[in-house]
Amino acid sequence: MNKKPNLKDVAKVAGVSAITVSRVLSNPDKVSEKLRAKVEQAVHEIGYIRNHAASALASRRSGVIAVIIPSLSNIVFNDVLQGIYSAVKQHHLQVVLGDCHYSPLEEEKLIATLLSQSPEGFILTGTDQTDYARKLLKQSGIPIVQLMELSDSPIDMNIGFSHFNAGVDITNHLLQKGYRKLGFLGARMDTRTQQRLAGFKKAIADFHQPCQSYVVTTTQSSSIRLGGQLLQAVMAESQGQCDAVFCCNDDLALGALFESKRMNLKVPSDIAICGFNDLEASALVEPAITSVASPRFEMGQQAVELLMSAQGQDKHHRSPIDIGYRIVERAST
Structure with a gap:
């Protein structure tokens, strides 16, 4: 069985130190484009698989955000997801996605599971989470965004429309x-x-x-x-x-x-x-x-930007953002 490539192997191929490789993988925004490209090329060349759990413990960053939607088959939420994915690329993040099938109890279980993976932020659909789910999210200490609708008492941050x-x-x-x-x-x-x-x-x-x-x-x-x-x-x-x-x-x-x-x-x-x-x-x-x-794509984008703007802050932007809607009149009326 072939030996699994490690950080030192990446460093050797890239011609840099293991500490430099770790820094590039943990904080890609804080290194030069040239250095990042060199390390990424070495990662792909030898098939290195990053241990996100270990990296999260070392840097307190997991590189992922958690997202839960009610249905993967509903194109309405696909539009929101496209906005989320377009925004996370700019921050070199990955999305861990859950589908709760419109079930508050299933959503509760997913929240507990995804929080165990130390996400840097959490995006949820709607504002009607169970009391236990809200407790878990509040105690997590990470930025939370509830989207698609507005709430007078959001868990943390909120973007949607009435x-x-x-x-x-x-x-x-x-x-x-x-x-x-x-x-x-x-x-x-x-x-x-x-x-x-x-x-x-x-x-x-x-x-x-x-x-x-x-x-x-x-x-x-x-x-x-x-x-x-x-x-x-x-x-x-x-x-x-x-x-x-x-x-x-x-x-x-x-x-x-x-x-x-x-x-x-x-x-x-x-x-x-x-x-x-x-x-x-x-x-x-x-x-x-x-x-x-309603601007669903933009809603997904703005949800990610809200998470990123709240990183490292004890207090987050708590005023709900009304993204608005419009009536598109056509021949059927």
């Missing part, structure tokens, strides 16, 4: 267009979807003219097929009177659009359809779907 306000605004958009019998289609019903529903109800309650509302929700995972089924359900509940639907995401909105064609409903004259998240497909279908857009 899903409640977005729900109010998109519902008002429908009301201002003259629709008066509105439906809400919701799936999975995680906290962000519940906030959108609360905004929908608030806008209707505050509207100055009489209007009716119909709410059809399920805890099932969201899908295009489910969107069609929920449209059928809301039309049945309203006895065919519903003239607009606010879908909690664009998957449901796409399904509702396809189903409306099967039901011979013209969009938007017979029924208006709007979604949430502004996925690419929403702009490509006919008619194109009105949706709520």
Whole structure:
């Protein structure tokens, strides 16, 4: 069996000392580009595998940040991840990623596991972690960023936008267009979807003219097929009177659009359809779907920058950052 290359082997190939190699690997930003390139070439040449655990103990830096998202299959979180990965490259960091499948208890276990790997920072989706998870994160002493939504009491740092306000605004958009019998289609019903529903109800309650509302929700995972089924359900509940639907995401909105064609409903004259998240497909279908857009890629980038700005500081930036959203009006409304 071949001997596993060590730090001295890298140093010999690079023509520098082992201490220099250690310094380059631990703090690449603090050495010259020429020296870093020389050491990295030697690392690749001999196949050296760095012992991150030992390096973390020696330098108090692990070179990684931990990230937990609710779903790897949801393109919404993929956009956030792309922003995170684009930002960590600038800081020569690696991402340790966990998928909690929308389960607070699974997220709790992942937090404990990832904290055991001594990450330099932690990025989490949402603000509804369990009490034990919050305790673990607060006691870790590392910078924490909760993203996607806003909180009055974040664990540490927070960047996102108000899903409640977005729900109010998109519902008002429908009301201002003259629709008066509105439906809400919701799936999975995680906290962000519940906030959108609360905004929908608030806008209707505050509207100055009489209007009716119909709410059809399920805890099932969201899908295009489910969107069609929920449209059928809301039309049945309203006895065919519903003239607009606010879908909690664009998957449901796409399904509702396809189903409306099967039901011979013209969009938007017979029924208006709007979604949430502004996925690419929403702009490509006919008619194109009105949706709520948020800068998810930039949110991921800014989350990393918040972590980096908090390194070595006892007190971190604690004022939540509202990254905003916008309503993208298209032909479906």
